[in-house]
Amino acid sequence: MKAIKRELGEESEGGAEVADFEKRIKEAGLPEHAADAARKELDRMRVMSISSAEYSVIRTYVEWLVSLPWSKSSSDELDLKQAETELNEDHFGLEEVKTRILEFLAVRKLKRDNRGPILCFAGPPGVGKTSLGRSIARSMNREFVRMSLGGVRDEAEIRGHRRTYVGALPGRIIQSLRKVGVNNPVIMLDEIDKLGSDFRGDPSSALLEVLDPAQNNTFSDHYLDVEFDLSSTFFITTANDVSQIPGPLRDRMEIIDIPSYMTDEKVQIGERYLLPRQLEEAGLKPSHLFITEPGMRAIISGYTREAGVRRLEQRIGSICRKIARSVAEGKRRRVKLTGEHVANFLGPAPYAEDTLPDHPQVGIALGLAWTPVGGEILVIESTSMPGSGKLQVTGMLGEVMRESSQIALSYLHAHAESLAIPADRFAKQDIHLHVPEGAQPKEGPSAGIALATSLASLLSDTPVRNDLCMTGEITLTGQVLPVGGIREKIVAAARRGITTIVMPKANEKDLFYVPDHIKARLKFHFVADLGHALRMTMQQPVKRTKNSRKSVVA
Ligand SMILES: Nc1ncnc2c1ncn2[C@@H]1O[C@H](COP(=O)(O)OP(=O)(O)OP(=O)(O)O)[C@@H](O)[C@H]1O
Numbered sequence: 001m002k003a004i005k006r007e008l009g010e011e012s013e014g015g016a017e018v019a020d021f022e023k024r025i026k027e028a029g030l031p032e033h034a035a036d037a038a039r040k041e042l043d044r045m046r047v048m049s050i051s052s053a054e055y056s057v058i059r060t061y062v063e064w065l066v067s068l069p070w071s072k073s074s075s076d077e078l079d080l081k082q083a084e085t086e087l088n089e090d091h092f093g094l095e096e097v098k099t100r101i102l103e104f105l106a107v108r109k110l111k112r113d114n115r116g117p118i119l120c121f122a123g124p125p126g127v128g129k130t131s132l133g134r135s136i137a138r139s140m141n142r143e144f145v146r147m148s149l150g151g152v153r154d155e156a157e158i159r160g161h162r163r164t165y166v167g168a169l170p171g172r173i174i175q176s177l178r179k180v181g182v183n184n185p186v187i188m189l190d191e192i193d194k195l196g197s198d199f200r201g202d203p204s205s206a207l208l209e210v211l212d213p214a215q216n217n218t219f220s221d222h223y224l225d226v227e228f229d230l231s232s233t234f235f236i237t238t239a240n241d242v243s244q245i246p247g248p249l250r251d252r253m254e255i256i257d258i259p260s261y262m263t264d265e266k267v268q269i270g271e272r273y274l275l276p277r278q279l280e281e282a283g284l285k286p287s288h289l290f291i292t293e294p295g296m297r298a299i300i301s302g303y304t305r306e307a308g309v310r311r312l313e314q315r316i317g318s319i320c321r322k323i324a325r326s327v328a329e330g331k332r333r334r335v336k337l338t339g340e341h342v343a344n345f346l347g348p349a350p351y352a353e354d355t356l357p358d359h360p361q362v363g364i365a366l367g368l369a370w371t372p373v374g375g376e377i378l379v380i381e382s383t384s385m386p387g388s389g390k391l392q393v394t395g396m397l398g399e400v401m402r403e404s405s406q407i408a409l410s411y412l413h414a415h416a417e418s419l420a421i422p423a424d425r426f427a428k429q430d431i432h433l434h435v436p437e438g439a440q441p442k443e444g445p446s447a448g449i450a451l452a453t454s455l456a457s458l459l460s461d462t463p464v465r466n467d468l469c470m471t472g473e474i475t476l477t478g479q480v481l482p483v484g485g486i487r488e489k490i491v492a493a494a495r496r497g498i499t500t501i502v503m504p505k506a507n508e509k510d511l512f513y514v515p516d517h518i519k520a521r522l523k524f525h526f527v528a529d530l531g532h533a534l535r536m537t538m539q540q541p542v543k544r545t546k547n548s549r550k551s552v553v554a
């Protein structure tokens with residue numbers, strides 16, 4: 001067979017290629033087991049016709065083996081001082097996050113075996129998770145690869161297809177290692193909370209093997225079929241919602257929460273980071289555009305509604321392009337953008353904050369809601385009409401919130417006497433409770449106190465304070481239970497000029513995370529039972545002056 005082949009001139013042709021591969025196996029420093037696997041394939045190639053389909057399948061495989069960075073790594077120097085400088089250069093604020101990153105890096109520097117938990121940045125979109133990962137890679141002097149896992153449902157995307165499939169390829173981890181050409185990059189696995197799973201296998205179990213420091217030194221890709229050592233790779237993951245990460249994966253991660261930004265922080269980020277970057281993108285000089293602080297605030301409040309700063313960056317970008325055009329046409333030299341001028345560049349503001357009641361009213365209570373884009377004030381209104389004691393609830397409220405209003409009503413009925421509610425009001429009247437912005441679904445138990453206050457006010461004909469916001473879950477026996485999102489809620493309240501907050505006693509510790517200058521503006525009442533809460537919320541009415549509303553900006 002061989003002799004015939006040689007006659008046909010086939011073997012020598014393949015022979016050159018095989019010899020070339022032999023050389024590359026040595027150069028690439030393949031570990032023993034991988035070199036063996038490659039040589040076995042080379043032996044098969046020697047006796048095959050190079051025009052056969054099988055030959056090219058094998059050639060592709062060996063090509064993969066020899067081009068992986070088995071023993072090639074970039075010099076890994078971790079200078080903590082430099083890491084700190086890099087992080088500060090690219091990111092405003094985030095003090096706590098930076099501290100935790102530096103602590104994590106310090107441990108990695110001291111403990112050289114790379115066996116530690118995997119970092120996971122968790123937070124809403126646009127708060128800088130991906131860009132923090134980039135800075136870490138830069139400060140460690142390593143290559144950076146970003147890999148989005150959103151919508152990955154197939155295990156083979158992570159771990160590759162077996163070679164028996166036509167057109168099989170290694171999984172994405174191996175592919176990116178080949179692309180960067182070193183075995184110690186920083187790989188950022190974005191959106192790990194959006195992994196799917198179906199009949200094609202569960203990608204999270206494959207990821208478990210990738211991320212688990214105890215097993216990833218022998219990671220096996222289905223296509224390669226030989227083990228690859230991933231232990232020098234530095235994995236960072238990101239997620240919007242930690243609760244959606246599969247449990248076993250979550251256990252292996254060190255989760256660092258990145259909170260949403262407050263308006264003050266956004267103003268700083270806008271002025272110091274986003275504006276200079278967008279000016280450069282548009283080919284402008286810093287002297288071409290100056291945005292005043294009220295101007296920046298006008299962009300943030302009128303044209304963005306987000307937890308992060310991505311939309312803000314886009315808005316600044318479109319202003320810069322408009323200015324670039326007039327500068328290029330020779331019309332303008334420099335622009336000073338104030339709050340009033342923003343609409344000239346961006347058109348009418350799409351977002352306007354709904355107005356809060358300007359005097360205490362019966363049946364209108366202010367609750368606090370947490371949304372993915374930050375805190376919000378929830379206006380709750382109720383009214384009554386002759387009827388037979390029915391409660392109607394509108395405003396796209398979810399099941400839990402509807403139940404809260406039932407609980408509130410039952411509590412008030414049971415305690416009518418002590419709350420000065422005439423007993424016959426329940427029997428002879430229907431109540432309608434509504435939470436405006438009806439097109440927006442609302443859910444959660446945290447409006448309990450506010451719902452109860454609105455109803456208590458209606459039934460006892462006492463106005464509710466309009467400078468006071470409340471949050472807290474209630475039980476049928478009148479206990480007040482803790483709720484989430486305290487920081488965002490309080491910031492929202494301060495921004496809208498609220499002076500007093502009624503909140504669960506059990507949430508008092510969460511004030512630790514609220515900036516001091518915001519806390520200083522507010523008075524807090526911590527309550528453990530609903531009776532106490534209602535006494536606070538329905539104190540003597542306070543007249544809200546136009547001034548007190550405008551003077552406070554968060
Ligand atoms: N603290 C900050 N200082 C300066 N720039 C910031 C800060 N936070 C975010 N940015 C900028 O905002 C933009 C969006 O950030 P990034 O892409 O990192 O968001 P992300 O958290 O990864 O969002 P997603 O969850 O949508 O992927 C980037 O241009 C980033 O540089």
Ligand SMILES: [Mg+2]
Pocket residue numbers: 129130131190238
């Ligand atoms: Mg990102």
